Amino acid sequence: MSLDQPLAPLGQExxxxxxxxxxxxxxxxxxxxxxxxxxxxxLQDIAWEELHRTFLHRSDPAWIVRRTVIDVIRPxxxxxxxxxxxxxxxxxxxWTNMRVRITSGNxxxxxxxxxxxxxxxxxxxxxxxxxxxxxxxxxxxxxxRLRWRPYLTDATPPESDTDxxxxxxxxDIDQYNHVNNACYWQAVEQFLVEYPKLVAAPHRAVIEYxxxxxxxxxxxxxxRYEPGDRTGKPVLRLWFVVGDTTxxxxxxxxxxx
Numbered sequence: 001m002s003l004d005q006p007l008a009p010l011g012q013e014x015x016x017x018x019x020x021x022x023x024x025x026x027x028x029x030x031x032x033x034x035x036x037x038x039x040x041x042x043l044q045d046i047a048w049e050e051l052h053r054t055f056l057h058r059s060d061p062a063w064i065v066r067r068t069v070i071d072v073i074r075p076x077x078x079x080x081x082x083x084x085x086x087x088x089x090x091x092x093x094x095w096t097n098m099r100v101r102i103t104s105g106n107x108x109x110x111x112x113x114x115x116x117x118x119x120x121x122x123x124x125x126x127x128x129x130x131x132x133x134x135x136x137x138x139x140x141x142x143x144x145r146l147r148w149r150p151y152l153t154d155a156t157p158p159e160s161d162t163d164x165x166x167x168x169x170x171x172d173i174d175q176y177n178h179v180n181n182a183c184y185w186q187a188v189e190q191f192l193v194e195y196p197k198l199v200a201a202p203h204r205a206v207i208e209y210x211x212x213x214x215x216x217x218x219x220x221x222x223x224r225y226e227p228g229d230r231t232g233k234p235v236l237r238l239w240f241v242v243g244d245t246t247x248x249x250x251x252x253x254x255x256x257x
Contacts (some may be wrong), residue, residue: 003151003206004256007071007099007113008089015140016087017050023080023104029189034076034108036205037185040068043100043114044182046084059130060118065181066095066148067115070205071255076108090143093134094118094126097146115148124176152208152249156239157222164190166219166240178212179219184240184248187221192252195225195236202255211247218242 010016027038043065051057076082083103090097095117102110120127129137138144166187174180184207192199213219222239233254240248 007111010087011140016085018085019046019049020083023078023082028078032077035189037182039070040182040185046086050086056133060133062119062121063116064119065114065116067208069113071111073109073202074107076104080104080106087140088137090141090146091137092146093128096137150208151206152251156246163220163222166221173215178214188250191223198234198236198252204255205252207250209248211245213242213247
């Protein structure tokens with residue numbers, strides 16, 4: 001897949017790992033729309049459920065997410081209940097693309113894909129997925145040569161007066177002592193307040209994590225909004241910067257045809 005292509009479909013109906021829960025009031029914005037940070041938590045939660053309802057919590061217990069793509073086709077609003085289906089859409093021996101389809105009782109539809117890396121907890125380095133894990137993931141995909149390729153390659157713009165600080169709170173830190181991936185979406189939501197038309201129609205949001213941010217580090221967010229890029233469509237770009245290092249990149253744009 002590339003930035004302007006649709007996400008891979010489910011290869012075999014009836015496969016994948018399923019779960020469901022209600023949309024809670026703390027998951028939505030002032031207009032009852034399910035926020036991006038809530039979607040990111042949902043993706044963490046179903047990944048955790050699958051890990052602990054299978055042998056994977058013993059064979060391959062530690063994973064980090066490198067990229068998340070969120071396609072909001074029909075928005076999910078509160079009150080509602082979501083059904084989630086998770087499956088592997090492509091894989092290699094150390095990482096995998098995991099698709100999650102989120103549907104709701106009122107007709108909402110969000111399609112997502114995450115690039116997950118299996119890591120060694122002692123070294124925090126990518127490590128080979130167990131033979132059991134590889135066989136489990138291969139049930140829903142025939143693509144076994146997945147390679148990492150960044151989608152977001154725009155250069156970080158220079159510092160400017162429009163940069164905004166993003167304070168890191170104690171509750172943003174995860175068990176690896178760095179900022180949890182879902183927290184970055186809170187900053188995205190802060191910027192989207194200024195550009196409501198971006199989320200009024202079907203849209204795609206992509207986030208790539210380039211480097212971890214540790215507790216007590218200071219993040220600033222640089223933004224560039226184009227009402228019409230070379231394709232004539234609006235785009236919001238964000239760069240999370242710590243010192244001279246860009247740690248995370250985001251792009252929000254209309255959903256590709």
